[in-house]
Amino acid sequence: xxxxxxxxxxxxxxxxxxxxxxxxxxxxxxxxxxxxxxxxxxxxxxxxxxxxxxxxxxxxxxxxxxxxxxxxxxxxxxxxxxxxxxxxxxxxxxxxxxxxxxxxxxxxxxxxxxxxxxxxxxxxxxxxxxxxxxxxxxxxxxxxxxxxxxxxxxxxxxxxxxxxxxxxxxxxxxxxxxxxxxxxxxxxxxxxxxxxxxxxxxxxxxxxxxxxxxxxxxxxxxxxxxxxxxxxxxxxxxxxxxxxxxxxxxxxxxxxxxxxxxxxxxxxxxxxxxxxxxxxxxxxxxxxxxxxxxxxxxxxxxxxxxxxxxxxxxxxxxxxxxxxxxxx
Amino acid sequence: xxxxxxxxxxxxxxxxxxxxxxxxxxxxxxxxxxxxxxxxxxxxxxxxxxxxxxxxxxxxxxxxxxxxxxxxxxxxxxxxxxxxxxxxxxxxxxxxxxxxxxxxxxxxxxxxxxxxxxxxxxxxxxxxxxxxxxxxxxxxxxxxxxxxxxxxxxxxxxxxxxxxxxxxxxxxxxxxxxxxxxxxxxxxxxxxxxxxxxxxxxxxxxxxxxxxxxxxxxxxxxxxxxxxxxxxxxxxxxxxxxxxxxxxxxxxxxxxxxxxxxxxxxxxxxxxxxxxxxxxxxxxxxxxxxxxxxxxxxxxxxxxxxxxxxxxxxxxxxxxxxxxxxxxxx
Numbered sequence: 001x002x003x004x005x006x007x008x009x010x011x012x013x014x015x016x017x018x019x020x021x022x023x024x025x026x027x028x029x030x031x032x033x034x035x036x037x038x039x040x041x042x043x044x045x046x047x048x049x050x051x052x053x054x055x056x057x058x059x060x061x062x063x064x065x066x067x068x069x070x071x072x073x074x075x076x077x078x079x080x081x082x083x084x085x086x087x088x089x090x091x092x093x094x095x096x097x098x099x100x101x102x103x104x105x106x107x108x109x110x111x112x113x114x115x116x117x118x119x120x121x122x123x124x125x126x127x128x129x130x131x132x133x134x135x136x137x138x139x140x141x142x143x144x145x146x147x148x149x150x151x152x153x154x155x156x157x158x159x160x161x162x163x164x165x166x167x168x169x170x171x172x173x174x175x176x177x178x179x180x181x182x183x184x185x186x187x188x189x190x191x192x193x194x195x196x197x198x199x200x201x202x203x204x205x206x207x208x209x210x211x212x213x214x215x216x217x218x219x220x221x222x223x224x225x226x227x228x229x230x231x232x233x234x235x236x237x238x239x240x241x242x243x244x245x246x247x248x249x250x251x252x253x254x255x256x257x258x259x260x261x262x263x264x265x266x267x268x269x270x271x272x273x274x275x276x277x278x279x280x281x282x283x284x285x286x287x288x289x290x291x292x293x294x295x296x297x298x299x300x301x302x303x304x305x306x307x308x309x310x311x312x313x314x315x316x317x318x319x320x321x322x323x324x325x326x327x328x
Numbered sequence: 329x330x331x332x333x334x335x336x337x338x339x340x341x342x343x344x345x346x347x348x349x350x351x352x353x354x355x356x357x358x359x360x361x362x363x364x365x366x367x368x369x370x371x372x373x374x375x376x377x378x379x380x381x382x383x384x385x386x387x388x389x390x391x392x393x394x395x396x397x398x399x400x401x402x403x404x405x406x407x408x409x410x411x412x413x414x415x416x417x418x419x420x421x422x423x424x425x426x427x428x429x430x431x432x433x434x435x436x437x438x439x440x441x442x443x444x445x446x447x448x449x450x451x452x453x454x455x456x457x458x459x460x461x462x463x464x465x466x467x468x469x470x471x472x473x474x475x476x477x478x479x480x481x482x483x484x485x486x487x488x489x490x491x492x493x494x495x496x497x498x499x500x501x502x503x504x505x506x507x508x509x510x511x512x513x514x515x516x517x518x519x520x521x522x523x524x525x526x527x528x529x530x531x532x533x534x535x536x537x538x539x540x541x542x543x544x545x546x547x548x549x550x551x552x553x554x555x556x557x558x559x560x561x562x563x564x565x566x567x568x569x570x571x572x573x574x575x576x577x578x579x580x581x582x583x584x585x586x587x588x589x590x591x592x593x594x595x596x597x598x599x600x601x602x603x604x605x606x607x608x609x610x611x612x613x614x615x616x617x618x619x620x621x622x623x624x625x626x627x628x629x630x631x632x633x634x635x636x637x638x639x640x641x642x643x644x645x646x647x648x649x650x651x652x653x654x655x656x657x658x
Contacts, residue, residue: 020399020400020411021399021400022400023400023402023409023411023510024400024401024402024403024508024509024510025509025510025513025514025584025585025586025589026509026510026511026512026513026514026515026555026572026586027513027585128574135513137512137513137556137558138512138513138555138556138572138574139556139574140574140575140585145574188334188352188354188355189331189332189333189334189352190334190351190352190353190354190359191334191351191352191353191357191359191361192334192351192365193332193333193334194330194332194333195330195332195333196364196365197365198332200330200331200332203331203332204332235367240367240368240369240530240548241530241531241533244367244368244531244548245365245367246365246368246371246376246404246405246406246407246548247404247405247508247510247511247517247550248359248361248404248405248406248407248409249359249401249402249403249404249407249408249409249508249510250402250409251353251354251356251357251359251409254354254356254357255353255354259534259535260533260534262534271510271511271512272402272510272511272512273402273404273409273508273510273511273517274510274511275531275547275548275550275561278353281353281354281355281357282354283354283355284354284355284356304331307352307354307355307419310354310355310414311355311414311415311419314355314414314415315415318415
């Protein structure tokens with residue numbers, strides 16, 4: 001078992017895949033917002049990639065272990081300590097009864113926003129519709145369907161021989177992404193782009209603007225600040241706001257929704273449908289960045305990509321997690 | 329194809345079926361849209377419902393065909409979103425499979441669907457609805473002229489050129505056809521089967537940050553019910569009973585946490601705030617019976633019914649056009 005001593009802004013039990021297959025009843029996939037770091041930390045402790053782990057937003061977190069375990073953390077540049085001694089991220093470390101693993105406070109200089117803590121064998125959690133991921137909209141899955149609180153107790157999973165063999169292993173430096181306060185995400189135009197909704201010029205503008213993350217950011221959406229989109233004049237004059245269309249399924253995660261004149265990035269727990277356009281879609285391999293955007297501070301840019309390129313990049317990213325490729 | 333044009337393929341307009349447009353949506357989604365995303369003001373309830381029925385029928389056929397690599401589909405009012413694993417199926421192969429199924433279905437006029445009617449209690453006045461509206465005015469938009477005295481009913485009525493009493497009557501009179509479920513957990517989107525109840529109004533600007541469970545709202549001819557507390561953008565009508573339950577305390581939710589599915593028909597009846605609150609209490613203990621009756625929905629019969637009420641719809645449209653000359657736009 002392990003007890004939460006401090007739960008920070010929002011600490012959630014999540015997994016990699018979430019619950020796919022229920023978007024048609026309004027249930028988002030959910031799961032790790034930063035799927036890349038979530039994979040890395042599970043990989044390094046010797047877990048299955050879909051094992052449940054903790055997603056911790058904004059640091060200020062502490063957990064006390066009451067049994068032997070193996071853990072690894074990664075993500076935002078907030079220092080992790082074991083019994084007040086700094087420990088390396090992206091490395092599998094053994095913990096023993098009485099050990100306290102903690103994450104410091106987030107600072108204006110912090111790069112990234114969320115950290116992921118993998119624990120050997122994962123943890124017990126409410127498995128709902130095939131996943132342990134917490135759904136913060138609807139309050140199911142995870143730890144009683146909610147964010148962790150101080151004094152919550154996690155029942156840890158069973159440590160395997162594989163987990164034990166991973167103690168001391170690290171993620172190779174080349175596979176650890178460099179965090180910054182500017183996130184360049186590759187994106188594909190569509191489903192609702194030029195010429196029908198936004199002009200060519202307007203799309204050029206979206207792909208060349210530096211947007212700023214607003215304070216209003218959560219697991220369902222990250223609002224961006226930037227210029228007003230350049231709407232197709234025919235649509236703008238059709239009555240109603242040009243961003244409004246007949247309700248449709250949202251390509252999420254990944255879609256870039258336009259609500260009125262505001263762009264909203266769609267992360268893991270975005271709405272599954274609605275009546276607004278999605279002008280472009282962040283490609284799968286870059287969607288992890290949405291989990292690392294520092295609200296109110298970070299800048300976001302979209303870099304043009306084709307569907308074909310995106311699929312090739314996806315193959316490359318999946319290869320990183322095959323066997324022990326990314327470990328040393 | 330222009331650099332920013334996401335259209336992958338078009339199937340031209342056929343008798344009884346609008347143009348079908350395949351749109352790329354990232355590297356794991358394709359959206360197939362029926363028609364050209366015309367603004368809702370340029371479509372009739374008949375266009376919308378016929379397109380929605382096509383989505384429902386095609387979705388059923390797609391599911392039966394079990395396309396490898398296709399992980400799920402999400403029906404929209406006039407579109408179907410395909411979620412797929414591009415490492416398991418090529419985009420072009422998926423488009424070919426969908427095209428085959430589309431070409432085999434000329435129109436939906438002969439569809440006969442075995443479905444059910446859900447009889448839903450509704451109160452037009454509820455303290456939580458009032459709270460949501462007041463919270464919006466206080467915290468989001470102090471100038472929201474569509475929120476008057478903690479209600480949106482007055483604005484909706486004005487926008488349609490009718491009285492609040494007439495608005496309520498038209499809302500209760502019609503049966504509503506569920507076209508899709510989505511947004512947040514359990515929320516059904518439904519359209520009036522009786523065109524004389526084709527009430528419309530614009531959405532909030534910007535959206536609400538909080539809406540209570542069970543809220544019933546409306547915009548652009550479409551009404552929805554909130555399965556869970558969440559943000560929301562349409563004008564509030566009232567409150568009904570729980571429609572989503574993850575833990576299935578009530579037996580109604582054993583098969584699915586969501587009460588509604590596409591093709592369900594909703595008929596509202598008016599009750600008091602107290603009655604609604606009592607039902608919440610009962611449902612949380614697994615009591616209270618959701619009233620459903622079986623129904624065979626024939627598209628031909630509905631089209632005949634639609635025609636019978638088309639004149640009333642036109643009269644309403646005249647009132648709406650008149651009203652829009654004077655009522656403030658959102």
